[in-house]
Amino acid sequence: MTESLRRQVTLDEVAERAGVSRSAASRVINNAPHVSRAKRAAVERAVSDLGYVPNANARALASQQAGAVVLAISSENPRAFADPFFAEVVVGISSVLEETDHELMLMMATSARGQARLGQVLRTRQAAGVMLMSMHGDDPLARLAEQADVPVVFGGVPATFEPRYYVDADNRGGARLATEHLVTCGRTRIGTITGRMDEGAGLARYRGYQDALAVAGLDATRVIHGDFSEDGGADAMRELLTAHPDVDGVFIASDQMAIGALRVLQEAGITVPTDVALVGFNDISTARHTTPPLTTISQPIQPLGREMARMLLAVLAGERPSPLILPTRLTKRESTGTSTNPT
């Protein structure tokens, strides 16, 4: 690391300095076999003397395989990536990638243009693999990735098909946990505000609600479909109150919606949790600060990102990892009754 921090140092220079052929140098760099200890050492010295750094572009071009992987987020809404959820996922991914020689490219495949570019990046082998998140319905991205003939790992399961490789949180189990908790609290007229039914998570959470009530032998028809957003949650709660005024507990498929619902309940003079108990999903940071604080299902978001990255790495290495479902857990707070006052 002594000389020239600005200029490119080439392999040839290293080879010359070390007094070996370029192939030998190359072999050392990629620690391939068939190099004598002496040469190996010489090359290594030259590398550190010169501060050699391989040129990733040349390497990718020659070997037809890139070092970068891409994280693509698909959504008709460009703001989707502003969701703190993704920030966490990215942290998880980066923490794994940082240990390897893979760079992370971020692509918001929002517009047609964005999608085209993703296809282009994949097709020209600028990226070795893709992690795909947040697709609803039959997302064109999925197809695009398949065509590109590049390893794809999904974060979350699309609503319409089960990918070969994916990591997901146990949405169904979590929803079941949430609903069971409501049952445990003594609620008997339990409704739900679902997420979008064209997303895997929305569907799974709805199923979990049904599971729990089936087991408890309770009616599972107090259902309003929402869209995961705060305002959507408010609207849905109004509908729910109208359609089923007797509801005494609600499982809400996202904390954002739960916050909207909370507002509506307050405005209607309905007390949480005394009159109606609430459970959300996601454990966003705001959930701790609402009044009352929100009981919710916590997801291991950063691990989700980590495992996505690990899985992609595994596929890249020629393995065939199995899909992974990460556990979710109940985080009790006051919106379902305090511990000192269990209903």
Place this chain on the structure above:
Amino acid sequence: MTESLRRQVTLDEVAERAGVSRSAASRVINNAPHVSRAKRAAVERAVSDLGYVPNANARALASQQAGAVVLAISSENPRAFADPFFAEVVVGISSVLEETDHELMLMMATSARGQARLGQVLRTRQAAGVMLMSMHGDDPLARLAEQADVPVVFGGVPATFEPRYYVDADNRGGARLATEHLVTCGRTRIGTITGRMDEGAGLARYRGYQDALAVAGLDATRVIHGDFSEDGGADAMRELLTAHPDVDGVFIASDQMAIGALRVLQEAGITVPTDVALVGFNDISTARHTTPPLTTISQPIQPLGREMARMLLAVLAGERPSPLILPTRLTKRESTGTSTNPT
């Protein structure tokens, strides 16, 4: 886009199909001059027939300049990127980049390894430029970027030096606004909980507090230094209460700290805003949902990202844009008194 979605289509193939030389084809692709209309059209047809997509690696190698730009986040804490703030910035950046042919690489220059890799990426011209965020003290990253001899745009101003190109929010002005609001509300014993003083934002917000009180002719010595975190805010508020029990208004340099402070105040039986009025900074999403909701300074976060990207693009294009300071504004909520009950 008819044939072969999987295979690389090369420029030569396009040239052959169009019945022109490779150079001609290349010129058309890069819409350079010196090509007859006829040839141009032929090439364009061939391109779309074949679904040609230039290979970015080859291009970068040959031209010695990459298409990708990197967003590097520096922090001793890998979780820093989990901050929703960054997610917003990234959205802003992406929205601009999506219109261009630049890819976005994300690098968390957390570990020494991460920093080394960043240097490597820059040095081997895998990236055309860098956007750097969140540095405190004399961040090694800044130096690294300079050495690499690649355009660098800073997001926020480091505490120790003023970079050539940067975009920042008007932290000082915002802090002043916040403090002035406290004055307007009739508070006279106004304290502050600052952020980290080795970050530009922490410093600037403290100065803004001083500015406002100097103008108002009020005492500006009720100062406790915090660290931007929720727990840090709680600790700081305890200290402040001990050191200056007479305080009746506090400007707190981040909403996270303000939330911690709010908790301490509540526990101490001090009513907000009646006894003590509070103003935070950032307008994080939780600020709307605390009890009482938090008056705070809103920053244009997404625009910040957008402008960073635009500035980098400008530099890349050979321009010399001036640094940019984005305005901040006061968002009034109940923590400084309701509008129906202005103190």
Place this chain on the structure above:
DNA sequence: CTGAAAGCGCTAACAC
């Protein structure tokens, strides 16, 4: 305006 030729820095057969 146009095309030929010479690389960019590296990998990968292939002979030795």
Place this chain on the structure above:
DNA sequence: GTGTTAGCGCTTTCAG
């Protein structure tokens, strides 16, 4: 074990 030889797909002089 080792070095030589071709390229990877593109840009870029440089003559025509």
